[in-house]
Amino acid sequence: xxxxxxxxxxxxxxxxxxxxxxxxxxxxxxxxxxxxxxxxxxxxxxxxxxxxxxxxxxxxxxxxxxxxxxxxxxxxxxxxxxxxxxxxxxxxxxxxxxxxxxxxxxxxxxxxxxxxxxxxxxxxxxxxxxxxxxxxxxxxxxxxxxxxxxxxxxxxxxxxxxxxxxxxxxxxxxxxxxxxxxxxxxxxxxxxxxxxxxxxxxxxxxxxxxxxxxxxxxxxxxxxxxxxxxxxxxxxxxxxxxxxxxxxxxxxxxxxxxxxxxxxxxxxxxxxx
DNA sequence: GAACCCCTGGTT
DNA sequence: AACCAGGGGTTC
Numbered sequence: 504x505x506x507x508x509x510x511x512x513x514x515x516x517x518x519x520x521x522x523x524x525x526x527x528x529x530x531x532x533x534x535x536x537x538x539x540x541x542x543x544x545x546x547x548x549x550x551x552x553x554x555x556x557x558x559x560x561x562x563x564x565x566x567x568x569x570x571x572x573x574x575x576x577x578x579x580x581x582x583x584x585x586x587x588x589x590x591x592x593x594x595x596x597x598x599x600x601x602x603x604x605x606x607x608x609x610x611x612x613x614x615x616x617x618x619x620x621x622x623x624x625x626x627x628x629x630x631x632x633x634x635x636x637x638x639x640x641x642x643x644x645x646x647x648x649x650x651x652x653x654x655x656x657x658x659x660x661x662x663x664x665x666x667x668x669x670x671x672x673x674x675x676x677x678x679x680x681x682x683x684x685x686x687x688x689x690x691x692x693x694x695x696x697x698x699x700x701x702x703x704x705x706x707x708x709x710x711x712x713x714x715x716x717x718x719x720x721x722x723x724x725x726x727x728x729x730x731x732x733x734x735x736x737x738x739x740x741x742x743x744x745x746x747x748x749x750x751x752x753x754x755x756x757x758x759x760x761x762x763x764x765x766x767x768x769x770x771x772x773x774x775x776x
Numbered sequence: 777g778a779a780c781c782c783c784t785g786g787t788t
Numbered sequence: 789a790a791c792c793a794g795g796g797g798t799t800c
Contacts, residue, residue: 506794535782578795580784584781614783616795630796659777668796675794725786726789727794744794765778767792 505577506561507638509735510729513583514558521565521608522586525552532561535661536597536612538628547621548600549569559632560672561665571754573706574631577618580726584609613726634672638709646671647706654694654702661697662690663707663764674709676766677722677744682708684743689775695730703757715740743769 505513526548533543538544548567556568563583565573575583581597588607592599598610598619610619620628636646653670654661664670665679674682682691685708688701697705721727721735724745728734737746742752746769747760755771 509794578782579793604795612783613785614793614795657777663777666795677794683784722794724794766795 505581505727506675507558507720508671508678508713508719508737509721509729510561510563510577510673510727512718512721512735512745513577514556514563516733517583517585517608517764518556519731520606521553521556522608523552523554523606524602524612526550526600527603530599530601531597532592532599533597533612533615536610536617536619538613538618544619548573554597559631559637560668561675562631571621574618574620574622574642575610576618576630577612578614578618579626580614580684581610581612581617582726582728584605584611584728584729584732585730627631633669635668635670637672637715638674643706646709647702650702651699654697657694657695660690660763661688661692661694661705662766662768664694665709666764671709676768677724677741678709678712678716678768681712681716682741682742684771684775685712690770691761692776735775743771745769 529545531549532535534541552568553565554568557564563575585608588601590604593611595611597612598607600608622628628721635649637645649670653664662679665674686704716737719735719737723734723736724738741759746758749758751758751771751774753775756771758769759772761768
């Protein structure tokens with residue numbers, strides 16, 4: 504589901520209501536979603552207070568008052584919602600954190616792909632440790648160098664490289680297509696043919712696309728809502744994603760749909776080369 | 777790298 | 789009934 508702009512919006516909408524909350528109880532309704540185990544999670548979390556919310560790539564991190572952390576990954580359909588305890592549990596609720604103030608944090612995930620991991624910062628899970636640079640919070644040279652060094656030692660379409668979380672953190676299927684449209688580059692282009700000037704253009708496009716999407720509080724196509732249950736607005740501003748056979752908003756050509764790097768992919772045959 | 781898998785639900 | 793979906797881990 505959510506990519507960087509959606510997770511960032513969830514983080515922003517949950518920060519003010521979660522900071523300082525004390526965890527009174529934990530309900531695990533889907534054992535396979537949590538690590539190390541529901542027993543250990545419950546033992547570690549009850550009595551803890553939330554001191555900070557962070558985002559790393561597409562992960563939302565809860566920092567607790569004993570320095571432990573909980574990482575949520577929402578995958579395709581996960582939602583994190585702050586609701587009164589009295590609100591009935593919605594179908595497909597995976598995890599509930601109950602606080603001492605009669606509110607709760609619900610993790611709802613119809614496809615059950617989402618994960619919740621408790622860890623200590625000294626021993627982060629592999630998936631977090633391997634993440635590439637944060638596009639919005641890392642200096643340009645570091646991000647561009649991550650893209651170009653990865654490009655030098657791999658083959659295949661440029662879209663696949665941008666989707667690789669080890670190369671750059673936070674881009675998913677929507678924002679790679681939007682980025683490559685803005686950069687004027689076809690998703691199918693081989694990483695080997697991309698010039699230095701084009702990598703610069705891709706980098707700038709990533710920043711523009713992500714910042715605008717955050718301003719619009721994320722893209723709600725089907726499942727995504729923020730921590731208050733409100734949809735985002737960026738679906739109204741998408742240039743190519745989900746616009747198969749519709750006219751390009753820049754040139755009027757018919758937006759093409761194909762499969763690249765295993766994902767449904769949209770591009771303008773005239774604007775992108 | 778591509779292909780398949782984990783799941784449920786919406787669309788064609 | 790078949791195919792598709794804001795993801796990513798594991799297997800060829």
